[in-house]
Amino acid sequence: MKPENLSLLKSVGQPTVHPDGTRCVVSVTRPDFDADAYVGQLWSVPTAPGALPRRITRGFRDTAPSFSPDGQVLAFLRASVDGPHQLYLVQAAGGEPQAVTDRLLGVTGFAWAPDSYRMVFSSPEPDDGRYGTVDDVPPGREDARLITDLNYRGNGAGYTHDKSAQLFLLEVPDLGAEPRPPRRGRARVTHSFGAGTKTNRSESSHVPAAVQLTSQPVDHTDASFTSDGTAVLFVAALHAGRDTDLVRDIYSLSLDPLPLNGENEPLLIRPTNHQPSTVGSVRESSNGKWLFFTSHNLGTTGIDFVARNTALYTMPAGGGEATVVTDVEVMDVSASGAQLERHGPDGVLVLNSAQGTVELLQVQASGGSRLLVQGNRVVTGASSGGGALIVVATDPLTAGDVWVVEDDGGLRQLTDFSADLRTATDVIEPLELTVTGQDGYEVHGWVVKPAGSGPHPVLLTIHGGPFSQYSVGFFDEAQVYAAAGYAVLMCNPRGSAGYGQEHGRAIKEKLGTLDKDDVLGFLDGALEQVPGLDADRLGIQGGSYGGYLTAWVIAHDHRFKGAIVERGFLDPVSFTGSADIGWFFGPEYVGSNPSQVAAQSPMAAVEHVETPTLVIHSENDLRCPIEQGQRYFTALKMQGTPTSLLVFPGEDHELSRTGTPVHRRQRFMEILRWWNTWLPVGDSEAPISS
Numbered sequence: 001m002k003p004e005n006l007s008l009l010k011s012v013g014q015p016t017v018h019p020d021g022t023r024c025v026v027s028v029t030r031p032d033f034d035a036d037a038y039v040g041q042l043w044s045v046p047t048a049p050g051a052l053p054r055r056i057t058r059g060f061r062d063t064a065p066s067f068s069p070d071g072q073v074l075a076f077l078r079a080s081v082d083g084p085h086q087l088y089l090v091q092a093a094g095g096e097p098q099a100v101t102d103r104l105l106g107v108t109g110f111a112w113a114p115d116s117y118r119m120v121f122s123s124p125e126p127d128d129g130r131y132g133t134v135d136d137v138p139p140g141r142e143d144a145r146l147i148t149d150l151n152y153r154g155n156g157a158g159y160t161h162d163k164s165a166q167l168f169l170l171e172v173p174d175l176g177a178e179p180r181p182p183r184r185g186r187a188r189v190t191h192s193f194g195a196g197t198k199t200n201r202s203e204s205s206h207v208p209a210a211v212q213l214t215s216q217p218v219d220h221t222d223a224s225f226t227s228d229g230t231a232v233l234f235v236a237a238l239h240a241g242r243d244t245d246l247v248r249d250i251y252s253l254s255l256d257p258l259p260l261n262g263e264n265e266p267l268l269i270r271p272t273n274h275q276p277s278t279v280g281s282v283r284e285s286s287n288g289k290w291l292f293f294t295s296h297n298l299g300t301t302g303i304d305f306v307a308r309n310t311a312l313y314t315m316p317a318g319g320g321e322a323t324v325v326t327d328v329e330v331m332d333v334s335a336s337g338a339q340l341e342r343h344g345p346d347g348v349l350v351l352n353s354a355q356g357t358v359e360l361l362q363v364q365a366s367g368g369s370r371l372l373v374q375g376n377r378v379v380t381g382a383s384s385g386g387g388a389l390i391v392v393a394t395d396p397l398t399a400g401d402v403w404v405v406e407d408d409g410g411l412r413q414l415t416d417f418s419a420d421l422r423t424a425t426d427v428i429e430p431l432e433l434t435v436t437g438q439d440g441y442e443v444h445g446w447v448v449k450p451a452g453s454g455p456h457p458v459l460l461t462i463h464g465g466p467f468s469q470y471s472v473g474f475f476d477e478a479q480v481y482a483a484a485g486y487a488v489l490m491c492n493p494r495g496s497a498g499y500g501q502e503h504g505r506a507i508k509e510k511l512g513t514l515d516k517d518d519v520l521g522f523l524d525g526a527l528e529q530v531p532g533l534d535a536d537r538l539g540i541q542g543g544s545y546g547g548y549l550t551a552w553v554i555a556h557d558h559r560f561k562g563a564i565v566e567r568g569f570l571d572p573v574s575f576t577g578s579a580d581i582g583w584f585f586g587p588e589y590v591g592s593n594p595s596q597v598a599a600q601s602p603m604a605a606v607e608h609v610e611t612p613t614l615v616i617h618s619e620n621d622l623r624c625p626i627e628q629g630q631r632y633f634t635a636l637k638m639q640g641t642p643t644s645l646l647v648f649p650g651e652d653h654e655l656s657r658t659g660t661p662v663h664r665r666q667r668f669m670e671i672l673r674w675w676n677t678w679l680p681v682g683d684s685e686a687p688i689s690s
Contacts, residue, residue, distance in 0.1 A: 017385030020386045025045070025074060072092055166213070218237055280293075282340070373405065431447045461489065581623065615643060
């Protein structure tokens with residue numbers, strides 16, 4: 001794969017299955033260099049053998065499809081070229097989609113009521129005077145912000161305290177009715193949903209009015225209806241101490257009577273055997289008897305988040321004692337896309353991270369579970385309906401496709417969205433490898449080796465997190481470097497997710513110890529066990545925590561010809577106060593004793609770095625602020641270590657994953673240019689042209 005092949009990477013979103021089980025709908029998005037944006041539409045995928053999928057919308061970026069419970073309407077989010085996502089509805093049998101919101105800052109999520117006539121959606125509600133609520137007042141001319149809380153910014157979102165996500169109730173209009181023309185002249189008055197109801201000032205008159213359900217200045221997320229439709233469940237931090245802990249709870253808001261102006265008090269639903277925890281997702285069972293929710297423990301402090309596996313819990317719908325129904329020590333049901341999906345009268349579908357894969361499980365309120373999908377793949381979404389169970393997954397050879405789970409448990413593939421990618425480039429299947437380190441600990445990972453006998457120069461890559469994992473799913477980074485002639489090593493050292501809490505928490509307050517030993521042990525083992533790797537031509541690179549560990553390794557091991565430190569966590573001292581998570585992340589991972597912190601700080605050890613190092617950072621990175629990279633680069637430069645600083649304007653911490661397509665391509669080209677300088681492949685140069 002070459003940098004220009006990024007436009008062929010098609011990502012498939014969460015499926016929605018029609019109630020009759022004959023088809024599902026998914027979103028398919030891809031980077032587009034001409035638009036310098038992500039474009040995509042919705043596809044209808046029949047479940048019958050031999051039937052072909054087809055594109056059913058033609059928007060700029062259509063995502064998050066969801067059939068109404070009666071199967072008559074398909075809802076989805078649509079973004080324009082320069083506008084945020086809005087909620088759209090279209091008749092399931094076909095027709096022209098109709099916008100039902102016109103929110104100033106867009107819609108971030110929605111859910112159907114059981115009656116198919118109401119919906120709840122979430123949307124950032126800007127404070128007066130902010131974000132275009134006052135004409136001719138650009139961001140640089142807004143009033144000053146008075147900050148009093150620790151939690152006031154988020155990577156990718158910027159300031160958050162003045163545009164918290166609120167919940168709104170919407171009545172579904174008659175999609176077959178005559179279109180409503182825009183109001184003009186005297187008719188341009190506020191249209192109220194009901195007496196005393198607050199309407200959204202940013203919505204225009206051609207969309208139905210929505211009732212605001214919540215109003216507290218915090219994000220209200222993961223909203224869903226109870227099984228009888230009388231209340232909305234959501235997750236939020238509404239407690240008094242929310243600014244100094246990470247606790248998030250479940251709340252219920254009754255819709256009888258209809259809340260007005262967000263003034264009704266939500267009901268806290270907290271288990272009687274409560275411990276400080278953060279809830280991720282909540283759903284009531286289809287039969288209305290149980291609440292399922294995902295949560296991870298936060299210790300007695302309310303902020304001990306390090307390598308805490310997320311578990312699935314159940315409790316009676318009316319409240320009571322919660323029971324954990326997944327093994328919290330070895331299972332982690334917080335995989336990307338792991339929203340809870342109802343399955344059967346008293347069950348849900350969950351995704352579990354497991355040693356570089358993501359599995360699909362069905363879990364019952366009674367605690368019984370069944371493994372539905374496992375093996376050499378990463379499940380990213382699942383849904384059921386009409387007797388059909390649909391999964392979306394990626395594996396070593398596809399960036400995302402749709403499968404149906406057969407009655408015998410087998411998988412039948414329904415789509416091949418990565419066919420163009422495989423036609424344009426040779427996709428290399430990773431070699432799985434387990435290495436026993438010096439202390440006898442086994443380190444699991446993969447080698448992506450170029451074609452030919454070699455010997456190939458080697459890139460040791462390190463993932464972020466640290467509580468995340470490299471997986472068997474298609475990985476554009478490894479494919480690009482391998483196509484350029486580099487053997488790519490990827491492993492999940494201690495500190496990573498997917499191998500149990502003990503594995504993840506092994507590096508708490510001792511970063512750069514066991515994790516460093518594991519990645520270097522994996523490198524040594526791969527050089528010994530895998531033919532065709534050149535032990536004399538080594539490079540190392542990583543991003544975020546991977547940037548941290550790269551910087552730490554090159555301060556202690558000088559065998560590498562070059563290094564790339566990207567968006568790194570490089571100075572725990574300045575990180576506190578400059579990063580959106582700095583007030584709790586650093587102290588929990590490296591401790592707070594100054595000498596202890598210095599013993600784990602790459603900035604404190606930078607004087608020992610001799611390896612030529614490219615520092616990559618993004619200007620809008622709030623997770624690992626750009627000052628981390630700037631200070632590290634300056635220290636290297638002043639001491640004479642060969643270095644360069646590559647800065648991307650307008651990008652944040654997610655550049656390599658969701659940055660603008662042109663910047664993602666440029667990033668790859670500059671990385672290959674760096675390696676071609678300090679770690680050339682051989683007679684043929686690494687491809688750097690587009």
